[in-house]
Amino acid sequence: MKKMMLGNEAAARGLYEAGVKVVSSYPGTPSTEITEFAAKYDEIYCEWAPNEKVATEVAFGASLRGVRSACAMKHVGLNVAADPLFTLSYTGVNGGLVLFVADDPAMHSSQNEQDSRHYAVAAKVPMLEPSDSVETKEFVKEAYEISEKYDTPVIVRMCTRIAHCQNVVELEDRKEIPVPEYEKQPQKYIMSPANAVRRHPFVEERTKKLSEFGETSPLNRIEKGSSNEIGIICAGTCYQYVKEVFGDKVFVLKLGLINPLPERLIRDFAASVEKVYVIEELDGIIEQHLNKLGVPCVGKELFPPVGEFNQSTIRAAFGLPQPKSVSSDTPVPVRPPVMCAGCPHRGLFYVLSKNKITTLGDIGCYTLGSAAPLSALDSTLCMGASVSGIHGFNKAGGADSEEKTVCVIGDSTFMHSGMTGLVNIAYNGSNSTVIILDNSITGMTGHQQNPTTGYNIKGEPAAAVDLEELCRAIGIKRVRVVDPYDLKQCEDAVKEELAVKEPSVIISRRPCMLLKYVKPKPALKINPEKCVSCKMCMKLGCPAISIKDKKAFIDPTQCVGCAVCGQLCKVGAIEV
Amino acid sequence: METKNVMIVGVGGQGSLLASKLLGSILTDEGYDVKVSEVHGMSQRGGSVVTYVRFGDKVYSPVVSTGEADYIVSFEKIEAARYAAWLKDGGRIVVNIQQIDPMPVITGAAEYPEGILEELKSKGIFVDEIDALSMASDAGSSKAVNIVLMGRLAKYFDIGKEKWLAAIEKLVKPQFVEINKKAFEIGYSS
Structure with missing residues (x-):
């Protein structure tokens, strides 16, 4: 049977056909669909782990137990998973182990343009790179053969144009791999110095053998x-x-x-x-x-x-002729991505922006709060860096900075690597104010469940982290929850927590508007009789609000009735 | 056959992924080698999005570069102008005349250009304008703009209408099939 498949779907199909039993990943564009598609096969246990390091170690554990396993991540995810990777190179595998790493040249949805191939070189593990969906499926299966034959994890390097390009793939049957009895092999799997010194020469020898393999393999x-x-x-x-x-x-x-x-x-x-x-x-x-x-x-x-x-x-x-083309002479305004109408982050960002609060940001939809008119962010580095960063910022700036600085981090990103930064704030005592933007989903990558949502990758009920209790257990005494649709509540909370002389966490909680269970309210309307064209509502940067004939106008096809704009209107012109 | 290129451009959230999936599926059934390239993630949040559909005897590159597109289907007016340079000499633009203000226009940092389609036409570009939003509403849902536009594009393809309708049945959720088939018919007969 033939099927049009995204590279990522073909990768998942390759996992299925290769008899893989365990896949653990953290979402990240352009790698996310590998795990989502793998989760559609009942034969493969799939999960969203809190981060890529955990995911890679889960895959290691599954491999140690003798089954074929995998983990998929975006390029920067491999930075997080680099620790297990480098020593996995030494231990090698029991069941075959494949890591997918998706690079993003041109940074369609990433914060840097790093080249993952350096990791393969540095960790001394083989790396395969397919050039379309057909090869992706073939290479995944070949990767498991290499992994088991040469006793090594294997990286399959994807990139946006392979991961998110569809072409026709021929489907084949799954090959079931029997699970062997577990056998303890401490010298191979306990990487204490005494064992590791014996494994390093093995790694060097393996690289030579793989290089030799590459001389004649049909892969090249x-x-x-x-x-x-x-x-x-x-x-x-x-x-x-x-x-x-x-x-x-x-x-x-x-x-x-x-x-x-x-x-x-x-x-x-x-x-x-x-x-x-x-x-x-x-x-x-x-x-x-x-x-x-x-x-x-x-x-x-x-x-x-x-x-x-x-x-x-x-x-x-090569100096070859380019096809003739005609372009428009009129400058076309850029169309950057924006926070959606009704996005729960908007109200909180408005409050931060209005009060000119220095805000260290993180990775997620809320990075879009950096754009005008909100211009709410001061930094975005990597997953979790807002929470660790504010501590350093405040230690450097002292009380003056503590009174005017917050950080914002999403629920999923907080679970990924924000928690440890918060532990540091509590332990090393900065009066930092951490705002967790809890929209009850991993948003930017396209709505994946995470440990706070109460559901697993298949949508089945699962244990949910209680963020309030977690923050308290870490040692933060001041933990409060606000509704980001309520501007006054947000403003009061931010001002109070900035003023107190101890660390605090504000959880800004409201589910993403795009979630299926969130039902939009009727669109709001501007009463043109009342509108005085003050443009206060325009300060929100809501894509549903524009100026038409000098009066504010709400696009009924976009407005979801969040009513945040109504709280800004001083003349009551925004009506249900 | 030489590879043909279609670009589907618009604003994130307008349904270009379903449109490209529909086109890719039909062209595959017609026996072509097909590649469909999408962009996910950041760009979907109301940003400018572009999807490439390429088909022929053997398709290599997943993307279309400037001067190569046989057709550009634009879901929004200025997006047609943004990607006009991708059109090949003699290529055609099918455009929904809907105006969706990008954020710099909303904030007043930029102006929405007037008469941009006229300018493209004055440069000899074939521009086929339709009011796909109204047509979609007539079909029963303003969300069906994507399928109205595919109906219009289908007029330029030598593939029977029934095949497009069958593909819609195959790809669209059962509860939306009738609206989308109607939207296609309206676009096709316009």
Whole structure:
């Protein structure tokens, strides 16, 4: 049977066909759907873990017990999971273990453009990179064979244009892998120094064997072209762009195993062509390998280390003609993403913005609160950094800063890595005010459950973390809950908690408007007789409110009746 | 057959993913090699979104670059202008004349440009304008703008109407099938 599949769905299908039994992940664009699709197979136990480190360690535990397991994350998630990864390289696996890491060149939905291939090199684990959905499924299955044959975790590198591109995939049957009896192997799995010193040489030896494997594996292949003037080495999406432009006109070395890289294959390929080009998005990792081998090539001087490529990038680099195009001369205003109409974060951000409070932000939908007109945020670094950061900010700034600074973090991000920062605030005593934006879901990645929501990945009831009790248990005595649709309540809470000389947590609680169980109220209307065009309501940056004929106008198709704007209107012009 | 390119552009939340899925599914059933590229995450929150649908004998690149699109289906007026440079010489734009103000316009930092479709036409670009929002409302739901536009696009394709309707039945939730089929018919016969 054939099916159109996103790369991420094909990855999940690969897990299914490979007989994988356990998948644990934390959501992150563009990797999220791998786990969501895997969860549709009853044969695979799937879960959302609180963060990528936990998820990777769950996958390790499953592997230790002898079953095939996996974990999917976005590129920055691997920073969080790097700790287990580097030592997993030493322990190797019992059941096959595959990590998916999805890079995001051009940062469609990310805070940086890091290149995950560095991790494969640094942790000395093999990395495969598919170039479409078909290869994704094949490579996942091959990854498990490699993992078990070479006793190593394997990383499958995805990127936005593979993860979120659909093409037709041929479905095959699942191969059930019997679960072996558990056998204790302390020298392999207890990475105390005495054991680790014996495992490190194994890792080095394994890399040599994998490099040798790459010389002849069909994962790496040479496609001969009609002319050998140009020879291009590439992988993943770049392979597709090269074929789009050159078809069968040039020689291509298409790499599927991108770590470790082969030597003889590259030398032989280079010897068969007049000039070698290395085309890779982000960093020049393959190019550096060629430099090390002493094989002359053209790489980053033509293909920049920033952003995403496409066929046009390739044509430009080779001086080929571009298709003719006509563009508009009128400047078109940008259309950045915004917080939705009725977003519960908006009311709180308005209060912070109005009171000119310094606000350290975090990763989630609420990063959008940085945009005008709210302009509510001062920083966004990485998951959890708002809570740890405010402590440092206040320690540095003293009482003056403690009175005017808060941090904001979502419920899911707080569970991911905000908690430990809060422990630090309590333990090392800064009078910091932490605001947890509890919208009862992991929002930005598309509504995944998390440990605070009371449901698991399949939507079944699950234990729910009680945020108030958790914060108290950590040592925060002042914990209060506010409704972000109630501006006065928010403002009072923020002012009071900033004034007190002890750490406090404000939980701003209201479910995301996009959740199915949240029923919108009737749209509000502006009474043009009463509206005095003061534009107070415009300060919210609500996409449903605009100015039409000099009066405020509420778009009835967008308004969900949250009534936050009504609290700003001094003349009562906003009506039900 | 040389690869053909369709871009579906609009504002996050307008249903471009269903539109691209519908088109991808029909083209696959017609026997083409098809790639559909989407953008998820940040860009869906009311931002400008673009989906690429490519089909032919063998499709390599998942994306369309400037000067390559045979068709641009724009769910909003200025989005058509934003991506006009992607249109190939002789390509066609199908555009919903709906105006959705982006945040810089709402805040007053920018103006919504007037007469932008006329400007595109004056440059010799084929622009097919429809009021898809009204048509969708006539069909029973203002959310069916995406399917109205696919109905309009279908007029340019040599694929029988019944195949599109069958694909709608296959892809849309049962309770919305009738509205969407009606929306398609209205777009197709407009």
